[in-house]
Amino acid sequence: MPELLDLAERIVGWADEGEQVEAVVVHERETEVRAYEGEVESLISAESQGVGVRVVRDGRQGFAYAGTLDSDALAEVLAEARDNLTFATPDEHCALAEPDGVKPAELDLYRATLVDHPTEAKVALALDLERRTRAADPRISGVESADYSDSISESAVATTTGILATGRETGCFLSSYALAEQDGETQTGFGFSLGREPSDLDVEEAAADAAERSTRMLGAVKPPSGRMTVVLDPWVSAQFLGIVGGTLSGEAVQKGRSLFADRLGEDVAAPLLTLVDDPTDPAAHTATGSDGEGLATRRNVLMADGRLERFVHNSETARRAGTVSTGSAVRGYSSTPGVGVRAVSVAGGDCPPAELIAAIDDGLLVQGVTGLHSGVNAVSGDFSTGAEGLRIRGGALAEPVREFTIASTIQKMLLDVLAIGDDVRWLPMRAAGVTLVIGELTVSGV
Amino acid sequence: MKDRITRTEIGPMVDPQLLQDVLGEALATGGEFAEVFVEDRRSTSALLDDGRIEEMASGRDRGAGIRVVVGETTGFAHTADLSPTGLRAASAAASAAALGGGDGVREVVLDSPSGPPSAVVDVLPSDVAKDRKVALLAEANEAARARDGAITQVTARYADSQRRIQIANSDGLLTGDRQVRTLFSVSCVASGDSGLQTGRESVGHTVGFELFDRVDVGDLARRAAERALTKLDAVPAPSGEIPVVVGPGGGGVLFHEACGHGLEADLIAKSASVFAGRRGEVVAAPGVSLVDDGTMTGEWGCYAVDDEGRPAQRNVLISDGELTDYMWDRLRARKEGRDSSGNGRRQGYRYLPMVRMTNTYLEAGNDDPEEIVAGTDHGVYVAQLGGGQVNTATGDFVFGMTEAYLIEDGQLTAPIREGNLIGNGPAVLLGIDAIAGDFAMGSPGTCGKDGQGVPVGDGTPTFRVSRLTVGGTAA
Numbered sequence: 036m037p038e039l040l041d042l043a044e045r046i047v048g049w050a051d052e053g054e055q056v057e058a059v060v061v062h063e064r065e066t067e068v069r070a071y072e073g074e075v076e077s078l079i080s081a082e083s084q085g086v087g088v089r090v091v092r093d094g095r096q097g098f099a100y101a102g103t104l105d106s107d108a109l110a111e112v113l114a115e116a117r118d119n120l121t122f123a124t125p126d127e128h129c130a131l132a133e134p135d136g137v138k139p140a141e142l143d144l145y146r147a148t149l150v151d152h153p154t155e156a157k158v159a160l161a162l163d164l165e166r167r168t169r170a171a172d173p174r175i176s177g178v179e180s181a182d183y184s185d186s187i188s189e190s191a192v193a194t195t196t197g198i199l200a201t202g203r204e205t206g207c208f209l210s211s212y213a214l215a216e217q218d219g220e221t222q223t224g225f226g227f228s229l230g231r232e233p234s235d236l237d238v239e240e241a242a243a244d245a246a247e248r249s250t251r252m253l254g255a256v257k258p259p260s261g262r263m264t265v266v267l268d269p270w271v272s273a274q275f276l277g278i279v280g281g282t283l284s285g286e287a288v289q290k291g292r293s294l295f296a297d298r299l300g301e302d303v304a305a306p307l308l309t310l311v312d313d314p315t316d317p318a319a320h321t322a323t324g325s326d327g328e329g330l331a332t333r334r335n336v337l338m339a340d341g342r343l344e345r346f347v348h349n350s351e352t353a354r355r356a357g358t359v360s361t362g363s364a365v366r367g368y369s370s371t372p373g374v375g376v377r378a379v380s381v382a383g384g385d386c387p388p389a390e391l392i393a394a395i396d397d398g399l400l401v402q403g404v405t406g407l408h409s410g411v412n413a414v415s416g417d418f419s420t421g422a423e424g425l426r427i428r429g430g431a432l433a434e435p436v437r438e439f440t441i442a443s444t445i446q447k448m449l450l451d452v453l454a455i456g457d458d459v460r461w462l463p464m465r466a467a468g469v470t471l472v473i474g475e476l477t478v479s480g481v
Numbered sequence: 482m483k484d485r486i487t488r489t490e491i492g493p494m495v496d497p498q499l500l501q502d503v504l505g506e507a508l509a510t511g512g513e514f515a516e517v518f519v520e521d522r523r524s525t526s527a528l529l530d531d532g533r534i535e536e537m538a539s540g541r542d543r544g545a546g547i548r549v550v551v552g553e554t555t556g557f558a559h560t561a562d563l564s565p566t567g568l569r570a571a572s573a574a575a576s577a578a579a580l581g582g583g584d585g586v587r588e589v590v591l592d593s594p595s596g597p598p599s600a601v602v603d604v605l606p607s608d609v610a611k612d613r614k615v616a617l618l619a620e621a622n623e624a625a626r627a628r629d630g631a632i633t634q635v636t637a638r639y640a641d642s643q644r645r646i647q648i649a650n651s652d653g654l655l656t657g658d659r660q661v662r663t664l665f666s667v668s669c670v671a672s673g674d675s676g677l678q679t680g681r682e683s684v685g686h687t688v689g690f691e692l693f694d695r696v697d698v699g700d701l702a703r704r705a706a707e708r709a710l711t712k713l714d715a716v717p718a719p720s721g722e723i724p725v726v727v728g729p730g731g732g733g734v735l736f737h738e739a740c741g742h743g744l745e746a747d748l749i750a751k752s753a754s755v756f757a758g759r760r761g762e763v764v765a766a767p768g769v770s771l772v773d774d775g776t777m778t779g780e781w782g783c784y785a786v787d788d789e790g791r792p793a794q795r796n797v798l799i800s801d802g803e804l805t806d807y808m809w810d811r812l813r814a815r816k817e818g819r820d821s822s823g824n825g826r827r828q829g830y831r832y833l834p835m836v837r838m839t840n841t842y843l844e845a846g847n848d849d850p851e852e853i854v855a856g857t858d859h860g861v862y863v864a865q866l867g868g869g870q871v872n873t874a875t876g877d878f879v880f881g882m883t884e885a886y887l888i889e890d891g892q893l894t895a896p897i898r899e900g901n902l903i904g905n906g907p908a909v910l911l912g913i914d915a916i917a918g919d920f921a922m923g924s925p926g927t928c929g930k931d932g933q934g935v936p937v938g939d940g941t942p943t944f945r946v947s948r949l950t951v952g953g954t955a956a
Contacts, residue, residue, distance in 0.1 A: 071751070077555040078578040083831060084561065096535075102542035103561040115539040122615045124533035154578075179753040179874065214753060214874055221755070223874045257950075260721040290531050291634045292670055294677060371536055409868035409881025410901035410952070414670060414679045419718070419900030419952040421870070421879035438877050440903050440952025442720070477954040479720040479903070 040201050043193035046088060046109055050195045054092040055131045056113070057198070059327070060104065061085050061368045063188040068158050070165040070181045075158055087368035090116045091130055095123035100369045132328035132350035133196045135359060139324035139331035140315035144204035146232035150187055156233065157183050160209065164238050168211045168226070171246030174253065176216035178245075179223070184208050185233075190368075192329035200329035205231050206320060208463060209241045215249035222435075224249025225270075225403070229320055229463050248402060252423060255435035258480040264398035264453070265441060265476040266391065266427065269460050269468025271401050277466040279445060280312060280376030282413050283337050283345075284363075285352035287374075294416040294446060295343055303343045304449035307384070310338040312347060312363070312376040319378035319461050327366035332377065335361050341449075349374045380467035384455035388470040391454050398427040399478060401441060416445040419479075439480035443473075451475055493647060494519045494657070495545070497591050499565055500649040503547070504589040507572040508651060512549040512556075512579055514815075515589070516650040517572075518788060519545045519563065520830040525606060526640040529618035537611060546830040547571045551579040555812070559831045589651045596656035597785045597792050600778060603691040606641035606663060613690075614639045617698050621667050624699035628706040631713065633677075634670035637702065641690070648790035656790040662781070662936060663692045664925060667702045671709035678715070680708030681883065685781045685925030685936070708865070708884050711896045718885070718897040718953025724860035725902065725949040726853055726888065730921030731865045733939020735946075736771055737841050737928070738869035738878040739906040740764070744798050744806075745824075745836040746813035748873045755876035755907055756804065764804045765910035768846050771799040773808055775823055775839035781925035781938040782839040789825035789834050796822045799910075810836045828933040838928060840938035846916025850943035853915045855891040861951050862886045862893050863902075868926075876906035879952075901952045909946055917943035 039060045046058035067079040086109060087100040097120025101108045123129075165181035185207035192200045210227040226244030228237045267275065287293040295303060304310070314323050314332035326332050328350055336344050348356060349364035349372050364372035392400065405421035412418070419442035426433040443451070456470030500517050507515035521543040528536050544561040545568060556579030560571040606614075621637040641664070647657040666683035682705040684696050727735060743754040756764065765771070775793030777783050786792050789811045797805050809817075810825030813836060826837035854862060867881030879901040886893045922940035 071553075074552070075554045075580065077557060077833060078580070079557045079833065080574050080578050081557075081559055081831060083559070097538075098536055099539040099541075101540070102544065105561075108541070112541075119537040119539060119611070122527065122534060122537045122611050124535075126533055126535075158580075177752055179748075179751050214751075221752075221874045223753075223872055291672065292677070369540055371538070405870040405872065405877075406868070406879035406881060406901045406903075409866075409870070410879065410899075412679060412899050414677045415712075415899065416676070417899045419954075421877065421901055421903045421952075423877075437875065438903055438905055438950065440879070440901050440950065442718075442900055442952050442954045477720050477952075479950050479952040481722055481950075 039189055039191035040193065040199065042104060043191045046113060047193045047195055049113055054090055055195050057089040057131050057192065057194040059087045059190065059192050059368050061188065061190045063186055065184065065186045066154065066157055067182060067184040068161040070161040073162065078158065085368040086112055088112045088116045089371060090120050092120055094125040094127055094129045095120045096129050097123065098371050128351055128354040131194045131196050132198055132330050132360065134198055135330060137331040137333065142315065142317050142322055142324045144231065144317065144322060146205045148232045149185055149205040149207060152233050160233065160236065160238060164209050164211050164242055167238060167242035168213050168245050171242050172250050174215045174217050174250050175213050175246055177214040179212040179214055181211045194329065198329035200325040202323055202325055207233055207236060209236050209238060211241050211245040213245035213249040215253055217253045220253060222249050222252035222255065224252065227463065251425065252435045252437060255423065255437040257438045258426065258436040258478055260479050260481065262475050263478050264395055265473045266398060266400045267471045267473060268400060268402050269458060269470060270462065271404050272471040273462045273464055273466040273468030274404060274407055276379050276381065277464055278411055278413055279449065280337065280379040280466065282445065283347060283376065284374040285346045285348040285356055288346050289352055289355055292414050294414065298343050301343055302341045304338055304341040305452040306341040307455060308338060308341050308449065308452050309382040310379060311336050312379045314377040316378055319467065320463055321378045321465050323377065326362045327364035327372040330360050330362045332362040347374060347376055377465055379465060380459055381455060381469055383457050383459040383469055385457055386454060388456045388458055391456055391470060391472050392427055392432065393430040395427045396429060399436065400424045400427055400432060418442060418445060439478055441476045441478055443476050448473055494521060494645060495563055495647060497655055499568065501589050501591050503568045503572045504649060504651050505587055506569060507547055507549045507576050508587040510576040510579065512551045512576055514550040514651055516548050516648065517545055518830055519647040520644065522642060522644040522829065523607065524640065524642040526638065527614050527618055529622050529637040531634065532622065534615055534618060537615065542829060544830045545571060546832065547575040548833060549575045549579040554579050555833065557833050590653055591649055591655040592653040594655050596790065599659040599785050600687060602661045602689040604689040605643065605661065606690050607643060609690045617665065617693065621698045621702035625667060625669050625702035625706040628703050629710055631671045631673055631710060632669050632706050633672040636668045638666050640664045646788065650790065654790050656786050658785045660687060660784050661689050662687050663689060665698055665701065667705040669706045669709040671713050673713035675713055678709050678712035680705045680712065683924050686779045687781060687783050688779050711884065712898065715896040715898045717955040718900045719861065719951045719955050720953045722948045722950050724857050724945060724947055725951065726857055726860060726862045726943065726945045727941065728862065728864045729919040729943050730923045730940060731863060732941040732944065733842060733923045734866040734869045734880045736843055736941065737838060737939055738871040738880055739904065739909050740771065741838050741841050742871050743873045743876065743906055744808055746807045746809045747836045749807050750813055754873040759804050760806065762804055763802050764907060765799050765802045766913045767802045768916050769799055769802050769910060769913055770797065770844040772797050772844060773838050773841045777840045780840045780922060781936050787823050787825045788827045789821065791821045791823045791825060793839065794823040808836050808838065810834055826935050828935055832933050835931065837930065837935050838937050842940035843942065843944065845918045845920040845942045848915045848917045850917040850919050853917055853943055853945050854888060854893065857888045857891060857945065860888040861897065862888050871906065877903065878906055879903045897953065903950045903952060909949065912947040913944055914947045915945040919943055
């Protein structure tokens with residue numbers, strides 16, 4: 036890792052008088068094993084690296100990147116970025132981040148045990164996952180994919196303004212996608228397990244989840260259309276919470292693209308909802324000590340008891356808003372820093388999911404949604420997504436249902452949160468999931 | 482200014498002798514097949530947002546992916562280092578990953594370079610001064626804002642890429658391609674009493690900067706603005722099953738999701754598609770003919786050879802309602818003892834190829850588009866679809882509508898708010914009851930599968946599905 040920082044500092048050292056230079060350097064190693072019918076279908080062993088350089092002069096920024104760390108490429112990237120800035124419109128708020136004195140949280144996100152884990156053991160995990168998924172239920176007819184994947188990544192950011200930041204982390208992931216068949220009908224189900232090192236992984240849980248989620252959909256029918264109380268399971272609620280977090284980006288607010296733009300301090304959600312973005316929580320798989328500009332990440336309360344508390348900022352949007360960065364610059368080496376949440380979660384309730392379901396006489400449990408990219412408009416707030424799940428009748432889970440949509444607006448759904456489960460769980464995305472009961476969504480089926 | 486690329490630039494990216502050696506070493510552990518895929522991609526993008534040129538960015542990605550197949554197992558490794566040392570290291574990693582049991586180097590002899598010529602590009606984007614690209618953004622911004630004061634935000638993006646690929650494999654194949662793509666998009670926000678609404682338009686072709694000889698970015702911007710403005714008056718979309726008419730060029734996504742993915746041979750082989758085992762059967766209404774065509778010159782999803790070196794083809798998937806064939810990559814085709822259909826694609830050298838669509842379209846029919854609407858008592862007319870998603874194993878798919886209207890008594894009436902529609906592929910194909918003659922290609926798309934995005938095109942004439950579930954909120 037010192038090498039990455041050295042490299043970043045070397046580029047920064049080439050800055051000319053009167054210009055700011057930022058270099059982001061990333062190195063990543065990945066392994067991916069896919070098992071199929073008791074054999075390894077593919078084994079990918081990958082190592083990649085890249086550098087992104089930003090140059091700012093007179094309020095104009097230029098950017099360039101390359102997917103290599105070859106010395107000859109570095110100078111070329113800097114020259115390209117320098118040339119690119121001449122085409123930008125000057126803007127008084129355009130500048131690199133400055134050190135702000137906030138000390139990055141000391142997060143232990145790196146496990147040497149993953150780095151040293153032999154490939155054969157990773158292969159064995161994928162094969163075991165496939166075998167257990169098949170064995171979990173006689174109705175499992177196949178496994179479309181059973182994957183083990185991991186990554187070991189390191190990064191460094193350096194700037195002429197005095198930022199020096201590094202990070203390294205490991206992560207591994209098991210995912211199984213089961214096919215269940217009965218009477219000529221096929222249903223699918225997904226199960227996973229994730230962690231920072233292989234010993235965190237629970238093969239049995241991933242296999243059992245995939246099998247249960249697929250088999251319980253067998254015999255699913257299309258539900259009638261109507262308004263209904265809907266329970267979102269953690270996998271589904273996390274996807275929505277990530278989208279809600281996205282609407283609170285300072286950039287979206289400043290550019291007139293946030294439905295919450297003028298609503299700071301107002302009640303925008305049910306009073307039981309407290310929403311926090313906290314990348315310093317090591318339990319979040321997206322945890323990180325420093326953001327895309329090299330500033331320390333921090334715990335940001337977005338909504339407290341339903342009241343909108345804050346938007347998130349990188350250094351540029353903070354300057355524009357007359358405030359300080361919330362450590363929310365997000366980026367890869369191939370892009371300039373945007374603004375976004377990283378690790379959103381709601382404060383959990385005190386009710387187990389089963390009790391929440393027991394309290395519903397007539398409703399629907401949604402276990403999967405599709406088409407979030409096409410059915411959610413984060414500017415207007417309208418959403419409508421494909422869904423599958425189980426009916427709830429008389430407080431118990433009843434028949435499976437599929438081929439329907441659930442729809443509302445983000446604004447209304449937040450106000451319609453009736454209850455929150457005690458099952459907050461970090462997922463492989465920018466949010467944690469939790470069982471959420473929504474008072475009313477429109478279900479479109481038959 | 483025809484094709485100014487110089488001879489050195491179209492020469493081999495990696496020396497064929499070195500490729501031969503690397504392939505030979507890749508087979509050292511007993512592999513049956515080895516392949517080197519070399520890629521060099523340069524891209525430029527420029528972004529105007531909030532009235533300012535925020536950023537111009539340049540990118541360069543260059544490297545090679547090496548795969549080795551042993552029995553049922555594929556080993557894969559990649560490197561950004563195209564030197565003999567870098568390629569040999571990747572080759573060793575790929576053959577180790579394939580876990581074969583052999584030893585020694587096997588000799589591979591590459592044929593002379595072959596394959597169809599790359600498309601001719603009139604004006605390479607790299608030969609165009611950056612300020613001309615930036616000027617297009619300013620023009621689009623002004624045109625959209627001038628359309629109406631209610632347009633409160635405009636984002637315009639220009640992007641080009643020049644991708645060179647070289648493929649060599651242990652069957653002796655040596656080929657390559659150069660693919661140049663140029664894209665322009667405009668997104669607008671309109672503000673009104675009903676809140677914020679968005680409108681987007683994009684155009685993208687596998688051509689160079691000559692794209693702008695035939696595309697007026699001002700017109701594109703005005704259409705995006707119009708779409709956002711229209712939706713300020715939108716009523717909630719219906720909820721439930723009703724007839725849906727899709728306008729010309731707007732509906733390719735429906736076929737891409739309803740059956741396109743389900744006809745990809747990798748999913749068929751795993752019985753993860755509702756269309757598995759159904760070749761020769763009637764799967765769609767009479768008159769439905771669906772084609773995937775990678776040879777459509779200039780379209781967003783076209784190329785001379787795919788990312789396994791196979792020339793692009795025109796593949797008829799459904800002919801007058803009958804399922805004629807699936808789409809194939811090399812791996813799946815080899816298992817069936819047939820040829821690939823030229824559908825082996827990958828996002829870049831860091832990825833394994835798999836079966837992907839190119840330009841997928843519904844062939845024109847004979848109905849009159851106006852009569853289709855007039856003959857629909859109560860339904861929805863979708864002028865533009867957004868993205869979509871499918872579960873190929875169940876056939877259930879969704880797609881978004883980004884511009885749509887109610888049809889009442891055979892007339893288009895109020896615009897409706899955004900949302901998804903949901904259907905089941907086999908049922909929807911059989912439920913198509915009208916196809917017009919007004920074929921048009923749609924907007925450029927990026928198709929995502931298993932974490933990889935590739936450019937795809939689509940097209941349709943006006944058509945009607947007798948029943949589809951519209952996922953709105955209206956009672």
